[in-house]
Amino acid sequence: MPLDITFAVCATRQDVVNAVNVLRESPYVVIDCEGKQLGMEDGALSLICVGTAFAQFIFLFDVVALTRYDLQPLLNFLGSKVMKVVWDGRMDYIELWSTYNVSIGKNVCDLQVAEVLSRSSFRAERDDERLSRLATSFGPQVWKNPLQFAGIHRVVGLQQCLEENGYKGLVGKDPEVTMMHRQNDTKMWLARPLPWKLLRYAAADIYLIALLYEDFSAKGWLPLGTKFFGRCNRYVTMHEQFGRIRKETGCFRSGPFIPFGILSGGELKNCWKTTCNTCGRNMSLFAFETDGQGSRRRVCRLCWLLAEKFSVSCDSRWVQISISL
Ligand SMILES: [Zn+2]
Known part of the structure; x- marks a missing residue:
């Protein structure tokens, strides 16, 4: 009725x-x-x-x-x-x-x-269930490289x-x-x-x-x-x-995702942060893919994944990680 x-x-x-x-x-x-x-x-x-x-x-x-x-x-x-x-x-x-x-x-x-918060705190969802949800958008690469999806919901x-x-x-x-x-x-x-x-x-x-x-x-x-x-x-x-x-x-900038730094870490005003040159958000180093040799991507992990998914070009350059104290 x-x-x-x-x-x-x-x-x-x-x-x-x-x-x-x-x-x-x-x-x-x-x-x-x-x-x-x-x-x-x-x-x-x-x-x-x-x-x-x-x-x-x-x-x-x-x-x-x-x-x-x-x-x-x-x-x-x-x-x-x-x-x-x-x-x-x-x-x-x-x-x-x-x-x-x-x-x-x-x-x-x-x-x-x-x-989203209730999934882990009240429904005992494990991390592989978070990845399963992401796989509906990004396909099997979620399972091949789960680190790339850390902190994203x-x-x-x-x-x-x-x-x-x-x-x-x-x-x-x-x-x-x-x-x-x-x-x-x-x-x-x-x-x-x-x-x-x-x-x-x-x-x-x-x-x-x-x-x-x-x-x-x-x-x-x-x-x-x-x-x-x-x-x-x-x-x-x-x-x-x-x-x-x-x-x-x-x-x-729009899409069914909560990016890195919204649910955790965002309240830490004094921690070192850097800016993604695609979404423009200011995030900790953890939001960026690193090459194991002291460099990080200029774009955050989520932007990199979205560029790939939608076949949109984005800055593929790496930049030396530097922290000024
Ligand atoms: Zn970004």
Whole structure:
């Protein structure tokens, strides 16, 4: 039976003010953005969707109809310390940061990160299971050279996560809209009036993320604390420095992977780090392949693997390892 999800579309300043007053009462909020090619160079926001705990109230902020002035109460709220629950907040972050200069990185709880952490901490997954997940993207080379994949994790999508946690057939995303996303045909998010099925799809995402939040919480999978929030912050803000993603280099910056330095090591501010000249991330030497003779690749291990997978050229030079003390 289809789930009956109720939501409100906010298209005036007064709607925004009223909605933020409701959101303020919630112990946490669920955030998800919809739009054309989110996070990409030609990306554009259509809706900022925000729900209260248990998705009791779901607000769809129509950013095509609303001016920056209209949206300001919401932007102030999202940039505050309120706990923000997201599912893969990387693209939402780029959009909100590059469009409105608002960061949702403070007290962010990314359930995609929590799902990966739960594998070893609650589900006793061994390292060969982590490699099996990576093999679905990289094939048998995972087994030939497992060191190359150290510290890298493959994430799952929201739909798969719901199914793996017992929600198969109970609730799910609209298959027609999912197909549209898969075919990268997302410009219809900018049409006005927005078709009912898109509004409903956007609201359903908030409902589903809220459902998983409660599910993970009941299972004890949410180690809400400084370390966890730090990991989620590093994940969602990983593109902040470079902004929107260009198509030509998109394979290095978006994808179903948590790269090295997000779950571990990132909090060590004073350890020696160097920059990958492809993804631009600043990481420890461990993130780079070394030749055993004092040199490392200029690109990190994950970028090297992705270049190979997508047959994209990238810098193949080695550089002498030097550490200035
Ligand atoms: Zn890289």
